Amino acid sequence: MLRRMDTSPLLSIDRATVLRDGRPLLDALTLDIAPGQHTAILGPNGSGKSTLVKLIERRIYPLVHDDGSPVVRVFGRDRWNVAELRSLLGVVSSDLRREFETSSESALNTVLSGFFASMTLGLDHVVDETMLERARQALERVGAAHLADRDVSTLSTGEARRVLIARALVHRPRALLLDEPCAGLDPGTRRRFLDLLRDLAQSGTTLLLVTHHVEEIVPEIEHVVMLRDGRLHAQGGKAQLLDGNALSTLFDWRMDVERHGEFYGTRLR
Numbered sequence: 677m678l679r680r681m682d683t684s685p686l687l688s689i690d691r692a693t694v695l696r697d698g699r700p701l702l703d704a705l706t707l708d709i710a711p712g713q714h715t716a717i718l719g720p721n722g723s724g725k726s727t728l729v730k731l732i733e734r735r736i737y738p739l740v741h742d743d744g745s746p747v748v749r750v751f752g753r754d755r756w757n758v759a760e761l762r763s764l765l766g767v768v769s770s771d772l773r774r775e776f777e778t779s780s781e782s783a784l785n786t787v788l789s790g791f792f793a794s795m796t797l798g799l800d801h802v803v804d805e806t807m808l809e810r811a812r813q814a815l816e817r818v819g820a821a822h823l824a825d826r827d828v829s830t831l832s833t834g835e836a837r838r839v840l841i842a843r844a845l846v847h848r849p850r851a852l853l854l855d856e857p858c859a860g861l862d863p864g865t866r867r868r869f870l871d872l873l874r875d876l877a878q879s880g881t882t883l884l885l886v887t888h889h890v891e892e893i894v895p896e897i898e899h900v901v902m903l904r905d906g907r908l909h910a911q912g913g914k915a916q917l918l919d920g921n922a923l924s925t926l927f928d929w930r931m932d933v934e935r936h937g938e939f940y941g942t943r944l945r
């Protein structure tokens with residue numbers, strides 16, 4: 677079973693449609709991401725990026741197919757217990773960030789709650805020494821060990837982001853799904869954060885990075901998916917899609933693409 681899962685696509689979405697008030701937020705979206713394929717998911721506001729994240733993390737469900745065939749498979753499987761899925765696919769989403777803004781848990785407990793796919797540590801959650809050690813290591817990994825005892829609601833945006841990444845990392849997941857992880861970070865913190873993502877990618881964690889900023893696409897990411905109006909607008913390699921014409925069409929504004937070493941940037945016309 678494990679061997680089969682290892683070679684299965686990380687993500688396989690077959691004509692996913694999500695409706696709200698009769699309107700498609702995702703419209704027959706088909707998308708395949710291979711194992712180990714670091715991917716950036718780009719799209720303008722309202723293009724369906726966060727909806728896609730919620731679909732993958734099982735917060736919302738698509739319309740079912742008439743023939744009963746699965747719409748979303750993660751690591752080759754369409755049925756998951758959420759805690760089990762989180763152990764393989766760590767998620768840092770905007771919903772999760774909002775939920776933790778009002779939490780009164782310490783950063784360490786917040787990271788530990790990742791073992792139980794819950795928001796807080798409950799009385800029925802038994803934390804053993806190994807978990808504690810792993811949670812401390814995860815905080816260390818993201819440079820947040822000194823925040824362990826702080827109440828998460830008192831952390832700055834960048835500090836809280838690190839704690840949420842540590843929470844996603846406690847299981848040492850195979851992949852990380854990050855929705856706008858750099859929103860609200862100052863330039864230095866953003867660059868350090870991107871270096872952390874590079875480090876994770878180089879040590880074998882597959883990155884799925886949702887963003888509207890080309891500047892955040894770390895060099896390890898080679899595959900780009902473009903969403904627009906809830907549909908797959910384009911997908912391909914960076915050389916093909918991080919191009920002035922392709923990005924201008926996607927974002928409806930003329931822009932040029934510049935290379936900054938291994939990174940890309942845009943200049944609006």
Ligand SMILES: Nc1ncnc2c1ncn2[C@@H]1O[C@H](COP(=O)(O)OP(=O)(O)OP(=O)(O)O)[C@@H](O)[C@H]1O
Nearest residue numbers: 696697701719720721722723724725726727728888
């Ligand atoms: N619960 C909901 N009910 C109705 N419409 C919704 C709901 N959630 C999202 N939408 C709409 O679905 C569309 C896609 O939203 P989504 O949040 O996925 O976009 P996004 O690409 O993540 O945008 P942004 O870059 O602004 O975060 C938007 O038009 C949004 O208004």
